[in-house]
Amino acid sequence: GEQVEQRPPHLSVREGDSAVITCTYTDPNSYYFFWYKQEPGASLQLLMKVFSSTEINEGQGFTVLLNKKDKRLSLNLTAAHPGDSAAYFCAVSAGSNNRIFFGDGTQLVVKP
Amino acid sequence: GGIITQTPKFLIGQEGQKLTLKCQQNFNHDTMYWYRQDSGKGLRLIYYSITENDLQKGDLSEGYDASREKKSSFSLTVTSAQKNEMAVFLCASSIGSNYAEQFFGPGTRLTVL
Numbered sequence: 001g002e003q004v005e006q007r008p009p010h011l012s013v014r015e016g017d018s019a020v021i022t023c024t025y026t027d028p029n030s031y032y033f034f035w036y037k038q039e040p041g042a043s044l045q046l047l048m049k050v051f052s053s054t055e056i057n058e059g060q061g062f063t064v065l066l067n068k069k070d071k072r073l074s075l076n077l078t079a080a081h082p083g084d085s086a087a088y089f090c091a092v093s094a095g096s097n098n099r100i101f102f103g104d105g106t107q108l109v110v111k112p
Numbered sequence: 113g114g115i116i117t118q119t120p121k122f123l124i125g126q127e128g129q130k131l132t133l134k135c136q137q138n139f140n141h142d143t144m145y146w147y148r149q150d151s152g153k154g155l156r157l158i159y160y161s162i163t164e165n166d167l168q169k170g171d172l173s174e175g176y177d178a179s180r181e182k183k184s185s186f187s188l189t190v191t192s193a194q195k196n197e198m199a200v201f202l203c204a205s206s207i208g209s210n211y212a213e214q215f216f217g218p219g220t221r222l223t224v225l
Contacts (some may be wrong), residue, residue: 035215043219091214107152
């Protein structure tokens, strides 16, 4: 079945720096991709969903890049601020059986 | 919009005890999920259900039972709590298509003494 590897597990950056989180997946039939944010003590909230036809998606303060050839998905927080401190999870769907597969998460700390 | 509620928010049990966690959603979603999240770790799927009275095992179903009594509710039972077990159990729902995101509840934090 699908395996999703997320790196790094921990990331510490200074305010204003960029922060990059990367996921690789194994199933070449994967078609739908998601990024979730989990603030301390809270549940997961969807940041963005990306479909296979999309290579770059931009949100508020972040960019998601999908490289299907390398089976790689990345989240780039372009100018991180302390409010971005949270756990981030990628998730991948191979388009069957209603399951999505999660990476193990990245704990991001943004220092003032 | 909608909301997912989980009860209880905190659950303290004794070793060997049978414990039940409940989840309700008012999105009218078809599919519901139970995940376990250990401290600082990712999510592991325990059970999911694609419609009322349906049950599908996830990767971590041993030691758990689940029940989808109606479309809006999905309960999870820890059949025999393990001593020193601590985890957060997250319930989620989605419309059931593979491109649809999952919406998550606030979680139930389990501690076993």
